[in-house]
Amino acid sequence: MMTIASAASAFPKHYYSQDVLLAAFKSVWAPILENPRILDRLHTAVGVDGRHLSMPLNEYYDLASFGKANNVWIETAKEIGEHAISCALTRAGLTTDDLGAIFFVSVTGIASPSIDARLINRMRLPANIRRVPIFGLGCVAGAAGISIASDYVRAYPDKVAVLLAVELCSLTLQRHDLSIANLISSGLFGDGACAVIVAGAERQLAGPRIVATRSMFYPDTEDVMGWDISEKGFNIVLSPSVPDVIRENLGRDVDALLAENGLTRKDIESWVLHTGGPKILEATQDALSLPAGALDTSWDCLRRMGNLSSASVLVVLEEFLMKRRPAAGTWGLLAAMGPGFCSELVLLRW
Numbered sequence: 001m002m003t004i005a006s007a008a009s010a011f012p013k014h015y016y017s018q019d020v021l022l023a024a025f026k027s028v029w030a031p032i033l034e035n036p037r038i039l040d041r042l043h044t045a046v047g048v049d050g051r052h053l054s055m056p057l058n059e060y061y062d063l064a065s066f067g068k069a070n071n072v073w074i075e076t077a078k079e080i081g082e083h084a085i086s087c088a089l090t091r092a093g094l095t096t097d098d099l100g101a102i103f104f105v106s107v108t109g110i111a112s113p114s115i116d117a118r119l120i121n122r123m124r125l126p127a128n129i130r131r132v133p134i135f136g137l138g139c140v141a142g143a144a145g146i147s148i149a150s151d152y153v154r155a156y157p158d159k160v161a162v163l164l165a166v167e168l169c170s171l172t173l174q175r176h177d178l179s180i181a182n183l184i185s186s187g188l189f190g191d192g193a194c195a196v197i198v199a200g201a202e203r204q205l206a207g208p209r210i211v212a213t214r215s216m217f218y219p220d221t222e223d224v225m226g227w228d229i230s231e232k233g234f235n236i237v238l239s240p241s242v243p244d245v246i247r248e249n250l251g252r253d254v255d256a257l258l259a260e261n262g263l264t265r266k267d268i269e270s271w272v273l274h275t276g277g278p279k280i281l282e283a284t285q286d287a288l289s290l291p292a293g294a295l296d297t298s299w300d301c302l303r304r305m306g307n308l309s310s311a312s313v314l315v316v317l318e319e320f321l322m323k324r325r326p327a328a329g330t331w332g333l334l335a336a337m338g339p340g341f342c343s344e345l346v347l348l349r350w
Contacts, residue, residue: 002150004348005094005160005197005205007318008087009311010080011052012168012191018048024057025186028175042180043187047278047299051190051306053170060170066233069171073109077166077193078118084195085123085162092160092197092205096123100159101130101152105141105310107227107339108167108234115166130161138225139274140338141165141310142194146346147213149198157200166193167309172227172234181238188277190306194314207321208332214257214345218249221341242276243283245341250287254333257345263331270326270350271295274313274336275302284335297324312336326350 022043030036053060054076063069081104089095102125104116111118114133119125130152137144145163152161169189174182199205224242227234258264265288273284275298285295301316308315313336326332332348 001201002153002210003199003203003205003207004146004210004317005199005207006088006091007194007196007314007321008084008091009192009194009315009318010084010087011193011305012054012076012080014053014056015050016053016057017050018043018187020057021051022187029178033178039183042183045278046184046188047303048188048306049303052192054168054191063171066231069233070109073168073171074111074115076168076191077106077109077115078122080193081115081119081164081166081195082123084193085119085164088162088195088197092199094160094197096125098160099125099129099162100156101132101149101161103145103149103161103163104131104133105137105145105163105165106167107136107138107141107309108169108172110135116164136339137310138338139276139307139309139312140336140340140342140344142274142313143334143336143344143346144215145310146196146198146210146334147215147344149196150210150213153198153200158202160197160199160203163196163198163314164193165311165314167191167311169307169309172236174232174235177235181236184238185236188307190308192305192308192311192315194311194318196314196317208348208350210346211349212257212261212347214253215342216249216253217340217342218245221245222339224341225339242341243279246280246283246337247287250284250337250343251289253343254288254335254345257347261347265289267331268333269330270320270332272313272317272320272332272334272348273298275307275316276312276337277302277307280337
């Protein structure tokens with residue numbers, strides 16, 4: 001059985017409270033917004049206390065082009081990506097020589113050679129390592145990456161794979177976009193990375209077992225979430241209908257995965273859910289009819305660091321592994337949703 005041997009997050013060193021960030025946004029947007037008070041309302045509603053940024057706050061005013069922002073993305077991604085992988089390997093009792101594959105996911109920057117290739121050089125990873133860079137999955141990519149990594153070690157049970165998610169959302173912010181979606185994003189998304197070690201059955205490493213996975217795509221929902229990409233960079237697409245799509249689909253798909261494994265929702269004791277934001281977590285709780293407190297770990301991660309896109313669900317996983325580990329033998333479900341619109345589900349046995 002495939003095993004999640006460890007998870008480790010890493011963040012840029014610059015951390016700011018929500019009050020400080022709000023003041024900075026007000027200095028730019030309040031003079032040109034028809035209703036400046038909307039910033040206070042939106043930044044309060046997202047339930048975030050503070051976020052990590054890739055650069056000191058005052059340096060963002062000098063990011064005059066997509067190219068400049070993307071160069072910062074590359075350098076920061078290498079730095080915190082290396083830290084996350086190194087920590088995850090240490091926690092699993094492994095070294096870089098143990099790695100057979102690296103899966104890299106991000107939706108906040110681009111590079112060729114991709115970040116995984118640059119980390120092979122930077123960290124002296126094995127020259128014959130399999131590498132798979134994945135762009136475009138957004139918030140769902142953390143869960144999808146675990147599923148893809150588990151497929152690899154299922155095929156090669158003597159191998160170990162690392163999944164690395166790096167999202168530097170602050171570098172995508174559009175200063176001249178006054179849409180509600182962009183204003184919400186300015187208060188919700190943060191910067192960070194997380195690495196997860198997935199091991200094949202023959203490695204016999206401790207950790208939750210990956211029992212089953214499920215990918216679901218919802219046709220004709222591509223305008224619900226994603227990016228409009230132009231010479232200015234990434235412009236957020238975030239429809240108010242996202243919570244409705246979750247309520248309409250997630251419960252059915254979770255039930256289908258559980259039924260295939262002889263389980264129901266009542267058998268799941270730990271819910272490892274993507275921290276999409278208050279409306280996303282509320283919709284998830286409604287869709288799954290979860291009791292109060294079932295998503296406390298996700299709410300806590302959202303409050304401390306904001307939404308980290310693909311890395312979010314992996315940071316929640318790390319929190320369970322390191323601080324809130326469920327009892328051995330109990331069932332858990334890891335899940336995330338993202339552009340497409342789609343969902344990824346991973347059934348765990350602790």
